[in-house]
Amino acid sequence: MSDFFAGNSLVNMYAKCAFSEVSRSGTVSWSSMIGGRAQHGHGKNALLLFDEMLRDGVLPNHVTLVSVLCACNHAGPVTEAKKYFEMMEESFGIQPSQEHHACMIDVLGRAGKLDEAMDLVNKMPFEANASIWGALLGAVRIHKNVDLGQLAAEMLLTLEPEKSSTHVLLAKVYASVGSWENVAKVRRLMKDSKVKKELGMSWIEVKDKIYMFIVGDRSHSRSKEIYAKLKELGVLMAKAGYVPMIEIDLHDVEQKEKELLPAHHSEKLTVAFALIETPPGAPIRVKKNLRICLDCHTAFKFICKIVSWEIIVRDINRFHHFSDGSCTCGDYR
Template sequence: MYSKCGELDYAVKLFDKMPIESPNDIAWNSLINVFGQHGLGKDALESLDRMIHRGVRPNAVTFVSLLTGCSHAGLIDEGLNIFYSMEKTYGVVPREEHYSCIIDLLGRSGRLKEAEEFINNMPFEPNSFGWCSFLGACRIHVDKKRAEVAAGKLMLLEPENSGAHVLLSNIYAKEKQWEDVRNLRKMMKDGNVKKLPGYSWVDVGNKTHIFGAEDWSHPQKKEIYEKLDSLLDQIKEAGYIPSTQSIPLEMDDKTKEKLLHRHSERIAIAFALISMPIWKPIIVKKNLRVCSDCHSAIKYISKVGGRKIIVRDNSRFHHFADGSCSCGDYW
């Protein structure tokens, strides 16, 4: 619970307070999952060693969390070694979710050819998570050919899921293939596929405040947008340069910059900055992946504002402090 709320230190301290003989496989799996979701792959691996030393055998759940942690931390060799030792060393037969983790591990690191070969040699077809991970990796590393294959597979498995269309559209936009972008949007409209709107939320004063992009509905909107504009001036002075290519739309850079400036997580952070005491960390949750430009902007905000900012997107936690992020820009 503490971990999912962004309170990593409390989660670890609570585990460490348990009597030495108490943690069972559920408790150990929870701890390893904590480190995995926060991108602390090395801590997850150390916890596995401690778990085994205490006489608790890892199970299938343990390995999902371990492989997730390795993937988010860029521990490629370690993740592959764990996967190939599961059955031989621990008697745990890899399942669909473990294969999907390896697709994510290889793809996220840019080893798309290896990921493709791994998929082709799997004993079964990847599930939707596997294809989505591969497609996401193709978007990050701009591999249009492989992305089209992955998107086609994902659309067959989950025709109502807008993710395949959006990710492929982002790749076409990076290549300035606007006709292909328009065709995908038409395909979504004809198939009644709705793009999931992005929103972020933050808890202040025992109340959850929810924000969407370009959100003007909050009663403190005037103060929020004044703070947002002030932050933009400060971070630009500190070296921030907007990454307008992260907006997959055919429009001028000035308009794109305005859209980026009003992404939901930035609005939530601006509200938290004017509403929370300076000693308290800001914890923002977001339902979609944090875009690369917002990730860059939040690093600068943490530096100019002297605040610790924790952002949980749809796959992991990012801990921002003094101009850097715990993910090391690898997510």
């Protein structure tokens, strides 16, 4: 289980099929399946499974409820999330923890209910931890609330000053509203604090060998073919209506130059390599050490439809299954 690929393969396999083999399913089995489905983006399915669990007379534990609230984020029902959150103590005797609050704040924040999310932060019976401020900052990035973003970032920087992700998220909030002066300030703060942004990398296993790529990577022996494939895909994607997602890029440069910046991200290079190396029809399974970027997520929805190929990306947060022009995460990143 210490092997990364073997461990993820087992999680993937169990999440899809092992439950039917469990003759007497207890809380752990139910929770594993609910969590597995939520992680793979099947939020509605996970919630249906939770309802089935309750009908079977199996009581959830705190882990089950974390998965349920995460599933609500995928499925989008804020009302459902509120119901389950309130049921925790009333029906199951489970006191909501920091993790449950973080999930609920994420649900509210992503739905644009930032005032409600902040109200929940203020009403918590404990001090907000990094997970809670991180969930709020992630929501702020989507809805471009600079003032709230600054507050969440300040709290995160106090709790976890060494983490580069906080600086990057705050910079993206500023970039999303065109505040390049503040983006520069965040970069200077990172430099002065000697905080380095983690290098994004993606990798894939093909014929028992691991191939790893970083942004703009040209070290592979088949680089010419890889970049030719990306160019070919770019033309086909443009004809299909793809427009580079550049509004959150952190570089204050011209429009055409901005469009080129995400074109050679590590996950795109990995998928292009897989398309010229993987047998037709075999799913492309990519791993990434950071969260998949918005542009790559959008591009893969086009690519999977153009080439009729299933693409599965496991980023730091969850699995993304791209097929026939859509992703199982429902554009939840």
